[in-house]
Structure formats: structure tokens, C-alpha cells
Amino acid sequence: MFSKTLKGTCRTGIYVPSDIRLAARSPKSFVLNASVSVNESNSRTSSLNKKTQNPIIVIDNYDSFTYNLCQYVGELGCHFEVYRNDDLTVDELRRKNPRGILISPGPGAPQDSGISLQTVLELGPTIPLFGVCMGLQCIGEAFGGKIVRSPYGVVHGKSSPVYYDEKGEEGLLSGLSNPFTAGRYHSLVIDKETFPSDELEVTAWTEDGLIMAARHNKYRHLQGVQFHPESIITNEGMSIVRNFVKLIEKKEREVELHS
Template sequence: MSVNYLVSYCRKNPRGVLISPGPGAPQDSGISLQTVLELGPTVPLFGVCMGLQCIGEAFGGKIVRSPLGVMHGKSSLVYYDEKGEDGLLAGLSNPFTAGRYHSLVIEKESFPSDALEVTAWTEDGLIMAARHKKYKHLQGVQFHPESIITTEGKTIVRNFIKMIVRKEAADSQN
């Protein structure tokens, strides 16, 4: 995909964008980093796995190998501190069980806290979700909500749809 594709996609006025998982690191993800920066401020954006890593890197974070190694098909308890009802994790059990399929994470020490805030983590402190401080509709998770291991994954997806509806309602009032 190219920048031209991104420009033509923007002209279609997307209601929301999903930056999905994939192999490799964010710099190998085609136009994902640019999509976060170009569409994130105006369009609800949900990053999953490498999608969260793209969000982190786009705003200055460093992506590193997970200190726990490869986490393919493993479950973890995820804890969250959701601020308000506008988040992806609103209404979930705390903690909840999440399915993980990754070997890279956003490095905690380089997390771009000027732009993003951590909204979820594992017991050992790895970042499992984050959102933009100004653009609350720009959020991502390190785990896989679509995995059968993620017990409340459907709620997370529904929360993203609610985020789209809220953004459209707010935009229509402006």
C-alpha cells in the first residue's frame, strides 16, 4: 500500500479504522504508522497487537522484544485503570483474561507519556493497552480481543463501535 492509497481512503470518510496484527515490527507494517498519525486525530482508531505497537512508535515510543519471550497463544490476567466510559475496556472484569500472540512490546522506559497514557498492564508491568491523551478515540491493545482466550473480547469490540458512534454524535454537534 502507498501514501496514495491512504489519501484516497481518507476521501471516503471512514467511520473507524482498525490497525490489525501482523508479523514483524511497526516499521515493517506498510502504511500503518502513517495511518495512525494522519487519521488518528480525526477518526476513531483501534490498534490490535502490532496496531498498539504502531501507536506507541508513532508517538515516540520504542518497540522491543518482550522480556518474557514469545507469547504466542498464552493467556494473561490484564489489569486496567479505565478513565471514564469512553474506553475500549469499559465494563470488563478487572482483571480479565486476555490471549496474547506477540514477541514485541512498547518499552516501558520510552513510553511516550506526553501523548499517550497506559490504560492496561499485566501483573509483571508490561503495557497491554494505551490511548491518546487528547484524542481519546485513538486506542490500542497488545493482546487479541478476537481470540477465544480473551474472555470478554466481544465487549472490547462493542466498545470500539460505541466509540465510533460517540465520535459521530460529537462531530454532528460541531
């Protein structure tokens, strides 16, 4: 058993998927506790080495769900660093050379999300990026869409069937049931009337036609979902986060092939 306290504006960790507990201590620190045998640790070393070279950066939009997402990322063996959306600039984020970026849910609209919107515009074209709830709204607004109030009102912990079509490509929703059950917590959506179809493609929707997922037409590693994969209501949420890691690994293979 080891226990490690990580302090400062960056919260960082690598999870080994065995008896994991994550406890927030303050806005600037958390405690990571995990137990793993020496043999288990050695057997995983080679597979974790690549995943610890560069972090997945998580932009925390001051949301209580953020560390649930972090736990999923960590359980997949990935090193991550967490920064509040006003902890650093986009240039500082770029210099960290992240292998992927995850933009968390959060209150308010994209204009209230610190560096999130600018991160989508400046880093999304070259770095795999996964937007969740507010993160998807940032993607929609960054590429010309409007964010509006849902015509069906606020939902908080609503269980909804979500339908998807990724046209046979690898994506965030690959391999999920169709429809799958998703947990929704939002009052805003990307407006269908102003959806920037020249830039983005809708990949998932609800029965009443609300946009639940989208990806960039050119930068296929730039994708987002309106619902919460980390919610217990989303019964295949871990698979969605795993698919994001697969998109990262695909991008890394492409870069290596052309280097």
C-alpha cells in the same frame, strides 16, 4: 439464504448476526454466507442504515486473525471494508471517509506494516482508530515510543490476566472484568522506559508490568491493545470490539453536535 462473492483489492461486507460463515478464498476475495428471515431483515433495516453509510476500514497486516476481527465488527451490524496494508495509500483511505479504522495484528515490527504507521499519524487525530497488537505498537511508535523485544520472551496463545484503569472514561475496556483474561501472541512490546506519556496514557497492563493497552491523551478515540480480542482465549473480546463501535458513535455525535 444469500451468498455473495466479493472480489478485488477490497474485501467488504455487512454481517447479519445469524448463521454467519466467512471463508477466505484468496488474498483478493472472500465469500460471505448468512441466513436471515425477511422479518428479521426488515426489523434491523433502520438500525443498520446509519452503520452502512460509511465503512469501518480494516487494515490487514497480513495476519490470519484479521477476519476474526472482521466477523466481530460485522456481527455488530457494521459495514466494513478490508485492505491489505499495501493495497492503498493513506490519501486513498482518507477519501473513503471511514467512520472508523481498525489496524490488525501482523508479523514483524511497525516498519513492516505498510500504511499502518502513517495512518495512525495522519488519520488517528480525527478518525476513531483501534490498533490490535501490531496496531498498538504502531500507535506507540507513531507518538515517540520505542518498540522492543519483550523481556519475558515470545508468547503464542498465552492466557494472561490483564488489569486496567480508564479513570472512569468510556474506552475499549469499559465494563470488562478487572482483571480479565486475554490471549497474547507477540514478541514485541512498547518500551516502558521510552513510553511517550506526554502523548499517550497506559490503560492496561499485565501482572509483570507489560503494557497491554493505551490511548491518546488528547484524541481519546485513538486507542489500542497488545493482546488479541478476537482470540477464543480473550473471554470478553466481543465487548472490546463493541466498545470501539461505541467510541465511533460517540465521535459521530460530537461531530453532529458541532456541525
